[in-house]
Amino acid sequence: MKQEEAHVSSYFSHAVVLVFLLTLTTISVLATGWHLGALTVAAALVIASIKASTVITYFMHMKFESLFLKLVITGVFVLYVLVILITFIDYLLR
């Protein structure tokens, strides 16, 4: 019986990820001081998305999961974004 040991992430890799996340958090807090106008929401969402994908990829082990699961989670986000965009076809064009 083929025994694939589950991948064990190191303590160090988790700590590195946290440092990265805290750095991004700092940037997004500081960004409130910058005048980005219409890009404020976009910037906040971009940084949040990077943080989220980092949590998913490393803390939640997605990096070491099956291709299927990676495809599905991507699909889930794509579907959600599409639903929002389609709703906005109404709100933006009223």
Place this chain on the structure above:
Amino acid sequence: MSGQDNYIEQQDRETGKLGMWIFLFTELFLFGGLFLVYAVFRAKYSADFHAAAAELNALIGTLNTVFLLTSSMTVAMSLTAMQKNNRNLALFLVFVTLLLAALFMMNKYFEWSHKFHFKLYPGSEVLKNLPHGELLFFGLYYMMTGLHALHVLVGMVLLSINMVKIKTGRVNKMHYLLLENSALYWHLVDLIWIFIFPLLYLIT
């Protein structure tokens, strides 16, 4: 533990993990509905949202973000510890995760009571006299952070159960699906906050 038992345990773990991931997708869509409402009203009332967000304490929000991000790290580390058969470390890390969660909830309690003190809650006279966008902002604030807090509580219960089971040896190097799934759930709680934080606290 024979190779055969190992294989079965691993298959059971993969099955259980897949189930948990699918459950997490449902949670994403549950909160997704609230984010959709946020998007619609933010687009319509951007100035009001900007004004109302000033009532939120960005410092507490940032602190809470740090708590949750760190707690995600500690619970992920507890899984590593479990896989390396370091029971005591795993127990300690789950405990720290719980502690950080409790700190988060304590902050939330203070935040909410502070607002209640100023009568800033749905249905109050104060809220009714605010501009529409601000009223809606607070409605979203309470519903999003409230639903999130409920999930934090559920996560805390799961973590506590894990502590008991790690202590009694029911969760161990061979059987750690409960810890792995609880950790995934906890990361979801963190993920949702990662989006709530900038959208509610950082739009000033």
Place this chain on the structure above:
Amino acid sequence: MSNSESGTHISYLEYKGKYKGILSWLLSTDHKRIALLYFYTITVFFFIAVILGELMRMELIAPGQTIMGPQTYNGLFTIHGVIMIFVIVIPALPAIFGNFFLPILIGAKDVAFPRLNLFSYYLFLIGAILGVLSQFAGNGPPDTGWTFYVPYSAQSSTNVIFALSAAFVLGFSSILTGLNFIVTIHRMRAPGMGWFRMPLFPWSLYATAWIQVLATPIIGITLLMVIAERVLNIGFFDPALGGDPVLFQHLFWIYSHPAVYIMVLPAMGIVTEIFPTFSQKPVFGYTAILFSSLAIAFVGYFVWGHHMFTAGISYGSRWFFSFLTFIVAVPSAIKVFNWISTMYGGSIDLKPPLLYAISFIFLFMIGGFTGLTLGALAANIQVHDTAFVVAHFHYIIFGGMGFATFAGIHYWYPKMFGRMYNNNIAYIAWGFNFIGFNLLYFPQFVIGIQGMPRRYFDYLPQFQTGEVISTIGGFILLIGLVLMVFNLVRSNKHGAVAPANPWHGVTLEWQIPSPPPHENFDEIPEIKTRPYLFGSSTKDKSE
């Protein structure tokens, strides 16, 4: 694998496990027993909802007040809809036939999470009971319609929160069933059963399960928001507070449109199993049917606005949704071609399952075409919120999914209960069902175009002829339904003992005894061929 009669195997009905007596049913995690728990509960609620419908038909037999006033009528169509949608048509096919046959069809002993499966059933029961309680608690039955549109659902003094909670709990049950099925299909297929060797009913359940899992949470949160409106005055949907009632409609239909695909995809899966068996011929276009199920599930997420054409949404939005609505009809049409082609040139045996399956095609197509009428922007203005809509969705849901369910019951009854029903009574019941159904709903298309509104207890005299025919049809249908159920119930004790394979089917459920033993298979089968191969000893031939 054994073809023996149930005599040499203890069937799942007789199996003695950990619990005794009634508890061995109420606490069983056997997917087959859970399926029957759902089956019996759903049948009871179905007849309750049918009676509610018949009461509405009695009121509508004449203009003005006939047997009830407007408030009662509003309460009736609300609870009729809530039960039919959330307790019957959304759960039924996955919960009954999915639970019973999914593991068997993929060569498994049970679903991935049997205890979660039982929990799903109890959530379902609690939700159904909450729905019943909404009728009897303090402030009167909800009168908002099953669609709970704001602002009325936020303002109505009736027991709306009970109904909202019922739908929420039922939704959670649906989510967990979907989750269970996805994992079951991924992880528990028999050795050798690659994805493209899986039969088409499991494929339809797979597509359905993804909708259950991804769409249902949206209505969950939306119902919570309406509760927040009622209890906290949260303002999202209240124009006086800056909110938008149309936003509710968006959120509601973002789930409720995909929900109709939860209803119809397994129904299509069932008839896809019936056609090859009763034509003794492989399914025509296995791959096309498979991908069309996935296409329907996917595209079905993007059409919800066709319920909102007159609500005030933007022109761009209306254009988009109408266009997508026409697109989503294409995969369904592909299936119809494939079903007909499956029968063409086959050795047709017009037993009750096939008769119901053919009726399904006929009624589903009427429902489908009238859906296109509704999907056309200009035509929609005429028929929106009229009896035309009522006829459309009853043709699709009842004529489509309902008749497919009857087909499935007649197909799998011998397997589930180990008995044959009486064919003659089944045919007569079919006749009453088919004629009654068409008399009940076809006139609604006509008076709908002529202007008869839906959800109205009173109407102008010019619509009476249509309403009378409709009411008569309703009672003919009732006779058919009662006769059908009588046949099935009676045959459980008095029917001929069923063989393992009464219909000469080739999928896995026909290779085990009728009724199946507790663990389905003596040995998990090894699959060597693609499905639907007819001819002698097909299971050992490689292609």
